[in-house]
Amino acid sequence: MLVSDPYPYLEHLLAAYFHQDAFDDGETDEEIIRVFKTTSRAYEVLGARADIERFLAQHGGRGLSRALNGAFRHQVVLGESDEEARMWLARTLELLSR
Numbered sequence: 001m002l003v004s005d006p007y008p009y010l011e012h013l014l015a016a017y018f019h020q021d022a023f024d025d026g027e028t029d030e031e032i033i034r035v036f037k038t039t040s041r042a043y044e045v046l047g048a049r050a051d052i053e054r055f056l057a058q059h060g061g062r063g064l065s066r067a068l069n070g071a072f073r074h075q076v077v078l079g080e081s082d083e084e085a086r087m088w089l090a091r092t093l094e095l096l097s098r
Helices: 008-017 029-039 042-059 064-071 082-097
Strands: none
Touching: 008 029, 008 042, 029 042, 029 082, 042 064, 042 082, 064 082
16 A cells, blocks of 8 residues: 555555455455455554545546546456446445444
């Protein structure tokens, strides 16, 4: 995680947990997020939540999917459209908040 990343905790979640092989063992998004929560420190989970909220506040309108793809080095599709990307981020935020 680089301090210079504008969303360092979300970057870590996406790069380390949603890599190209993330679903090879049949895991779901929810299972991967659960693993992130159990293997991360509380401040990392809180940081990911804050990054998602800030990202949605700054890029939540049109072009969200493009902004998401431009900002992060994730290797999986998080949504084919702005609405799907928004739903994915909202669901992830919900799971991280439990």
